[in-house]
Amino acid sequence: MPTASRDIVVSNKLGLHARPAMQFVDVANQFESKVTVHKGGEEPGEADGKSVMQMIILAAVEGTPLRIDADGPDAPAAVEKLVELFETKFGEEE
Amino acid sequence: MEIKKGTGVSPGVVISTAVVLDAEDLVIPKRQIDASLIAQEIKRLQDAVARCIVDLTQLRDSVTAKHGKEIGGIFDFHLGMLKDKSLVKQMTTEIKTQQVTAEYGVSVVMRRYANKFLEMSDRYLSERVKDIHDIEKSLLRALIGQKHEDLAHLTQDVVVIAHDLLPSQTAALDRTHVRGFATDVGGRTSHTAIVARAMGIPAVVGLGNITAEVSGGDTVIIDGGRGVVIVNPDAEQLVEHREAGRRFDQLGGELAALRDLPAETKDGYAVSLQANIEFPDDIDDAVRQGAQGVGLYRTEFLFLASEHEPSEEDHYAAYAEAMRRLQGRPLVIRTLDLGADKYTQSKAVNPERNPFLGDRSIRMCLHDIPMFKRQLRAIMRASVLGDVRIMFPMICMLMELRQARMILNDVMEELEDEGVEFRRDIPIGMMIEVPSAALMANQFAKEVNFFSIGTNDLVQYTLAVDRTNERVAGLFCPAHPSVLGLVRDVIRAGTRNSISVSVCGEMAGDPLYTLLLLGLGLNIFSMNGPDVPEVKKIIRSTTLEHAKQVARRVMSFDSERQVMHFLREETRKIIPEAF
Numbered sequence: 001m002p003t004a005s006r007d008i009v010v011s012n013k014l015g016l017h018a019r020p021a022m023q024f025v026d027v028a029n030q031f032e033s034k035v036t037v038h039k040g041g042e043e044p045g046e047a048d049g050k051s052v053m054q055m056i057i058l059a060a061v062e063g064t065p066l067r068i069d070a071d072g073p074d075a076p077a078a079v080e081k082l083v084e085l086f087e088t089k090f091g092e093e094e
Numbered sequence: 095m096e097i098k099k100g101t102g103v104s105p106g107v108v109i110s111t112a113v114v115l116d117a118e119d120l121v122i123p124k125r126q127i128d129a130s131l132i133a134q135e136i137k138r139l140q141d142a143v144a145r146c147i148v149d150l151t152q153l154r155d156s157v158t159a160k161h162g163k164e165i166g167g168i169f170d171f172h173l174g175m176l177k178d179k180s181l182v183k184q185m186t187t188e189i190k191t192q193q194v195t196a197e198y199g200v201s202v203v204m205r206r207y208a209n210k211f212l213e214m215s216d217r218y219l220s221e222r223v224k225d226i227h228d229i230e231k232s233l234l235r236a237l238i239g240q241k242h243e244d245l246a247h248l249t250q251d252v253v254v255i256a257h258d259l260l261p262s263q264t265a266a267l268d269r270t271h272v273r274g275f276a277t278d279v280g281g282r283t284s285h286t287a288i289v290a291r292a293m294g295i296p297a298v299v300g301l302g303n304i305t306a307e308v309s310g311g312d313t314v315i316i317d318g319g320r321g322v323v324i325v326n327p328d329a330e331q332l333v334e335h336r337e338a339g340r341r342f343d344q345l346g347g348e349l350a351a352l353r354d355l356p357a358e359t360k361d362g363y364a365v366s367l368q369a370n371i372e373f374p375d376d377i378d379d380a381v382r383q384g385a386q387g388v389g390l391y392r393t394e395f396l397f398l399a400s401e402h403e404p405s406e407e408d409h410y411a412a413y414a415e416a417m418r419r420l421q422g423r424p425l426v427i428r429t430l431d432l433g434a435d436k437y438t439q440s441k442a443v444n445p446e447r448n449p450f451l452g453d454r455s456i457r458m459c460l461h462d463i464p465m466f467k468r469q470l471r472a473i474m475r476a477s478v479l480g481d482v483r484i485m486f487p488m489i490c491m492l493m494e495l496r497q498a499r500m501i502l503n504d505v506m507e508e509l510e511d512e513g514v515e516f517r518r519d520i521p522i523g524m525m526i527e528v529p530s531a532a533l534m535a536n537q538f539a540k541e542v543n544f545f546s547i548g549t550n551d552l553v554q555y556t557l558a559v560d561r562t563n564e565r566v567a568g569l570f571c572p573a574h575p576s577v578l579g580l581v582r583d584v585i586r587a588g589t590r591n592s593i594s595v596s597v598c599g600e601m602a603g604d605p606l607y608t609l610l611l612l613g614l615g616l617n618i619f620s621m622n623g624p625d626v627p628e629v630k631k632i633i634r635s636t637t638l639e640h641a642k643q644v645a646r647r648v649m650s651f652d653s654e655r656q657v658m659h660f661l662r663e664e665t666r667k668i669i670p671e672a673f
Contacts, residue, residue: 014218015216015218015219017218017219017222018171018222018225019167019170019171021171021174022170022171022174025174025178026174048180050179050180051178051179051180051181052171052174052175052178053175053178053180053181053207054180056211056219056222057207057210057211059214059215059216059219061216061219
């Protein structure tokens with residue numbers, strides 16, 4: 001089974017608050033692969049990328065290092081799409 | 095097995111299966127359930143989640159249509175949480191491994207999340223704890239709502255265990271299968287107590303945390319006479335209480351023998367004993383107990399029993415039904431007495447800060463004349479069906495009474511123009527339940543055909559005590575000399591102006607006050623049906639002369655303790671088994 005993984009840093013101003021967390025989970029749920037998000041930094045943690053509650057609880061504010069892991073048939077595509085969300089700062093205006 | 099002591103507010107003994115009602119705005123107690131019920135609780139949780147998703151989607155769509163995507167989007171996060179499979183899974187696990195109710199599963203998992211949100215240092219994120227509470231409440235509301243619906247369609251007898259019963263809840267109960275009540279809070283005059291006595295079923299209130307100690311399906315004994323509730327009784331207790339239940343029914347049989355005898359003192363002074371009702375169905379029972387009519391029809395239950403405001407036809411149908419069941423006996427219809435309680439406050443756009451001193455009762459009617467007129471039209475149409483009388487509640491000033499009468503005159507003119515029959519000289523009365531009205535009874539007596547003293551509110555407003563607030567409910571006492579002085583003066587004002595006076599508060603049905611009220615010259619006692627036989631027994635066992643002596647003596651006391659002690663002694667002298 002293919003796996004994929006990417007490290008990113010949260011760069012949007014408000015971090016993974018309600019709306020971005022929802023967007024992330026919505027995208028993750030489009031894929032069959034299991035998605036796990038690992039949080040680095042001072043308060044490390046782990047969340048199921050398909051659970052909005054767990055994603056919010058991560059409290060990933062601006063500047064938090066994250067690793068997105070996917071495990072399943074469409075793992076590379078899932079990670080790519082999810083990273084894209086961070087790169088476009090979830091469509092937030094600066 | 096667990097024995098709990100509370101306040102018995104409606105006598106009788108019942109042994110039955112418990113249904114526990116939680117309240118969404120209170121902490122849900124941890125209650126163990128039987129392993130066989132786990133699957134059922136999980137199903138309830140799933141149904142509740144599904145229902146919340148449907149409701150919330152509708153809400154989001156309508157808000158989006160009205161206010162745009164930005165505002166509607168707020169609900170997307172709520173929906174996201176409800177659709178979060180791992181969240182529902184955690185709740186399911188809680189129900190399974192801890193063997194608890196769905197309500198508890200929801201509340202414990204949501205509370206865990208709420209705490210995590212509160213721990214977050216990021217202010218923006220920790221504020222979202224409000225959303226967590228919102229979702230918890232919606233889920234609990236859905237779960238508790240299901241239970242309410244179940245209680246409306248029961249297939250077997252149950253007793254209801256709740257924190258406190260709301261009028262809207264009791265209005266929806268299946269009255270043929272609910273055999274008793276036990277609640278955490280409340281007192282003798284609480285809504286639960288009134289409903290239980292009207293239904294003639296045992297009830298114990300003020301039990302502290304009975305909702306935490308009983309699980310749905312437990313066997314419970316409720317002894318309303320002694321104020322005791324036994325959870326999961328042993329064999330010996332079951333035998334003992336079955337016997338007690340039989341004795342109580344037997345005593346009821348003896349009192350029922352009084353039914354066809356007049357409520358008349360030994361020296362031939364007759365009064366009228368009437369019933370307070372909430373629904374026309376209450377009439378048959380009340381008449382069976384010996385009530386000679388209805389002294390108080392609480393029409394607000396027409397509003398409480400349904401989701402929308404009743405139409406003129408709904409009103410008329412209820413009044414016509416009541417007249418049919420009364421077979422010529424009088425019916426006093428009190429116009430809408432809503433407001434001040436949780437029911438109206440929760441529906442209000444701007445909840446009032448001090449609802450008991452707010453827009454309630456006749457004030458509310460005078461602010462919503464179309465609604466008031468619908469009810470008045472129905473009453474006037476029903477007036478040709480027999481002895482119908484109309485009564486306005488919560489009158490504080492002459493202007494309110496005059497305004498209400500003017501609106502009634504308008505209604506009569508409209509009906510006349512339409513060629514509808516009605517009785518122009520329908521007796522018009524008012525409630526005396528505010529000190530201002532009691533103090534001006536002499537002036538009011540010149541403008542109405544009868545008075546009815548509502549002692550519950552009169553005590554509340556005279557002593558400034560909210561009887562539903564456990565912390566001060568102990569101060570609520572109809573025997574307070576100030577209250578008794580007002581009652582005496584109102585009866586006097588009525589007699590002097592040749593209009594009839596009744597008491598329709600809880601005081602009228604409490605045997606402790608029968609001698610006193612009789613001695614003060616009261617003509618009509620209006621009470622819950624099951625109280626009629628005992629009050630009648632006291633009246634038939636005394637003389638007017640004796641009652642007058644008792645009243646004179648009572649009016650010379652300066653504390654409620656003296657009053658109650660003396661009345662208890664005097665009543666025991668004529669009926670030793672009364673207390």
